Structures are given as C-alpha cells and as structure tokens.
Amino acid sequence: xxxxxxxxxxxxxxxxxxxxxxxxxxxxxxxxxxxxxxxxxxxxxxxxxxxxxxxxxxxxxxxxxxxxxxxxxxxxxxxxxxxxxxxxxxxxxxxxxxxxxxxxxxxxxxxxxxxxxxxxxxxxxxxxxxxxxxxxxxxxxxxxxxxxxxxxxxxxxxxxxxxxxxxxxxxxxxxxxxxxxxxxxxxxxxx
Numbered sequence: 001x002x003x004x005x006x007x008x009x010x011x012x013x014x015x016x017x018x019x020x021x022x023x024x025x026x027x028x029x030x031x032x033x034x035x036x037x038x039x040x041x042x043x044x045x046x047x048x049x050x051x052x053x054x055x056x057x058x059x060x061x062x063x064x065x066x067x068x069x070x071x072x073x074x075x076x077x078x079x080x081x082x083x084x085x086x087x088x089x090x091x092x093x094x095x096x097x098x099x100x101x102x103x104x105x106x107x108x109x110x111x112x113x114x115x116x117x118x119x120x121x122x123x124x125x126x127x128x129x130x131x132x133x134x135x136x137x138x139x140x141x142x143x144x145x146x147x148x149x150x151x152x153x154x155x156x157x158x159x160x161x162x163x164x165x166x167x168x169x170x171x172x173x174x175x176x177x178x179x180x181x182x183x184x185x186x187x188x189x190x191x
Contacts, residue, residue, distance in 0.1 A: 055122045059183040062119035066176050072104045073173050080162050080169075090158060094145055123182055130175045137168045 009015070079100060083093040119125070144161045147154055 056187060058119045058122055059187050063180060063183060066180055068107060069104075070173060070176050070180075072100065073169050073176070075100055077166060077169055080166050084159060084162060090147075090154060093158075097141065097144075119183070123179075123186070125179055125182075130172060133168050133172045133175070137165055137172070140165045140168065 007014075076097070079088075079093065079096050082088045083090070088096065140161050144158060144165070147157055147161075151157065
C-alpha cells in the first residue's frame, strides 16, 4: 500500500487520472443504482395507477349494467303488481312480460359495456345464488305462460306463481344492490 502512495506521489498526473477515474466510476455506479431504484418505484406507481383506472372503469361499467338490470327487475315487479290488483288481464300480462324480456334482451345485446364481466377480476361476487334465482324465475315464468287461460283457477294459480316470482325478484334485487354497495364502498376509498 505504501508503494502505491509513493508511486502516486512521484507521478501526480497518473494519480489525478486514477482518482478521477475511480471517482467517476463510483459516481456512475451510484447514479445507476439510484436510477434503477427510481425507475422501479415509478413503474410500481404507474402500475398501481393503471390498476386503479381499470378497477374504476370496470366498476363504472358493472354499475351501469347492474342498474339496468335492477331497472328491469323493477319493471317486472310493476307488471306483476298491475296483474295482482287486476288492472291488466292475464293475456295482457303475459304479453307485457314478453315485451319487457325482449326489450331487456335487445338492450343487453346493444349494451355498450358488455365487458363489465371483468369486474370479477377485482371483486369476488358469488354469482351462484343469482344464477340459481334467475333459473328459478325462468322456470316460474314458463309455468305462468303455460297456464291454460280457460282454467277456472287461473287467477289463483297465476297469483301463486306471481308471488313466488316476486319473492325471487326481490332476492335478486338484494344481491344486485349488494354488488353495487361493494363496488361503491371500494371506490370511495380511492376518491
């Protein structure tokens, strides 16, 4: 080590070059490490921002879809109420249900945000119960439609089926409201 100091003392130009070379190398090395750390943090921040934007976008699209579906559920319940209080006849009732279902079908086909389904990437909605309820409703509606208009007990049978459908719709509406509450509460955390 002493020999190195003597050498550097005897040759100051070489010492200056070595000191500047070592200093420059160390400076470059630390600068590169600092840049890697900064870039890594920047990447993570941008990734979180992108993730947040996607989550908010998915929440908006899912909310639109669920609100449209909830509107359909409310319209169906209104039709059932009109039938129950006797403001429309059975044939009109069946026709109006068919029209509502067809209109919902068209709306959903034209719905601009069919990619709402990726909401499930961010939230764990248990769709099993809502699918079961939907299947039960479809079955009950089929039973309702297949009733014989000439049957003497048509009103009793139809109102019994109506009551079951209305209860299923109410359960389905609770599930949809639960989904909306989950999404809204989560988004509140970001706003």
